[in-house]
Amino acid sequence: MAEPVLTIRDLRLAFGSRRRQTEVLHGISLHVRASEKVALVGESGSGKSVTARLAMGLLQEAPTTHASGSIRFDGIDAIKGGREIARRRGNRVAMIFQDPTSALNPTFKIRGQFREVLRSGNPAISDADADRQAEAALAEVSIPDPKRALDSYAFQLSGGMNQRVMIAMALANRPALLMADEPGTALDVTVQAQTLKLMHELTEKRGTAVLLISHNLGVVREFADRVYVIYRGRIVEHGTTAQLFHEPRHPYTRALLAAIPKISGGGLPDLPERSPDFENPLIVHEGCGEPAGAIA
Ligand SMILES: Nc1ncnc2c1ncn2[C@@H]1O[C@H](COP(=O)(O)OP(=O)(O)OP(=O)(O)O)[C@@H](O)[C@H]1O
Numbered sequence: 001m002a003e004p005v006l007t008i009r010d011l012r013l014a015f016g017s018r019r020r021q022t023e024v025l026h027g028i029s030l031h032v033r034a035s036e037k038v039a040l041v042g043e044s045g046s047g048k049s050v051t052a053r054l055a056m057g058l059l060q061e062a063p064t065t066h067a068s069g070s071i072r073f074d075g076i077d078a079i080k081g082g083r084e085i086a087r088r089r090g091n092r093v094a095m096i097f098q099d100p101t102s103a104l105n106p107t108f109k110i111r112g113q114f115r116e117v118l119r120s121g122n123p124a125i126s127d128a129d130a131d132r133q134a135e136a137a138l139a140e141v142s143i144p145d146p147k148r149a150l151d152s153y154a155f156q157l158s159g160g161m162n163q164r165v166m167i168a169m170a171l172a173n174r175p176a177l178l179m180a181d182e183p184g185t186a187l188d189v190t191v192q193a194q195t196l197k198l199m200h201e202l203t204e205k206r207g208t209a210v211l212l213i214s215h216n217l218g219v220v221r222e223f224a225d226r227v228y229v230i231y232r233g234r235i236v237e238h239g240t241t242a243q244l245f246h247e248p249r250h251p252y253t254r255a256l257l258a259a260i261p262k263i264s265g266g267g268l269p270d271l272p273e274r275s276p277d278f279e280n281p282l283i284v285h286e287g288c289g290e291p292a293g294a295i296a
Pocket residue numbers: 015024042043044045046047048049050051215
């Protein structure tokens with residue numbers, strides 16, 4: 001079996017001063033093997049993002065952060081070598097965030113940001129070569145006019161386009177591991193589903209390992225090979241995706257499964273079939289209550 005690209009053992013994290021600390025991670029252990037797709041699932045505040053940020057070397061330098069345990073990526077301990085891990089970001093390990101538009105720099109065009117990413121993997125790359133690679137990468141994520149996208153600012157592109165740009169950038173240096181923190185949750189559900197599908201296809205093609213962070217077990221069902229369920233800073237259950245869905249053992253996993261929205265195909269039962277007429281708000285459709293103009 002392939003060696004893990006990421007191994008986290010007994011990870012503990014507390015925030016606060018030396019004298020007064022609050023522990024938020026109470027001994028997390030998980031691993032991700034080469035080419036494997038693993039999900040870390042739990043509700044808001046359970047400790048998913050801080051685990052990923054520690055693994056990316058993004059948190060441990062802060063004076064109010066107290067981390068112990070081990071996070072090994074590429075033979076480097078991220079707890080001790082935060083700077084070294086951070087240096088490798090975008091090269092051997094990359095991250096995709098929830099909101100692509102705010103993750104991109106609003107003051108630079110996509111072209112400049114893409115060149116910077118490619119240069120972090122290959123400092124000697126020329127502008128012309130970087131642009132060629134960027135165009136090919138954008139075409140691969142189905143951006144219709146890559147040249148035009150490169151000459152745009154993030155705010156000129158839709159959220160869905162920015163998410164594709166982020167995926168193209170994250171995978172541009174062929175990282176061994178991609179960490180995706182709730183990708184697309186800031187966008188609508190259709191775009192979120194497309195984002196996950198695209199990410200799945202590209203990482204599958206390239207053999208990139210993925211750690212997907214999500215609060216929604218429904219989202220990870222199609223995506224992940226294995227799932228870790230995190231609850232209040234502890235892994236309460238882990239197993240293959242099929243095991244977890246068919247035989248959930250922990251009550252919290254069962255509660256997460258029960259929270260998956262069910263689409264039965266029958267539509268929402270209590271709503272009238274016709275939607276309100278926004279061009280003629282005074283016309284009241286059956287079941288919609290008072291006309292807009294009637295509200296004092
Ligand atoms: N910089 C910080 N200082 C103090 N506490 C923090 C800090 N960052 C996170 N926390 C706390 O750590 C806990 C875990 O936060 P984390 O962001 O990892 O949760 P999460 O599971 O990713 O939730 P969400 O889905 O809402 O992002 C929370 O109680 C949060 O308030």
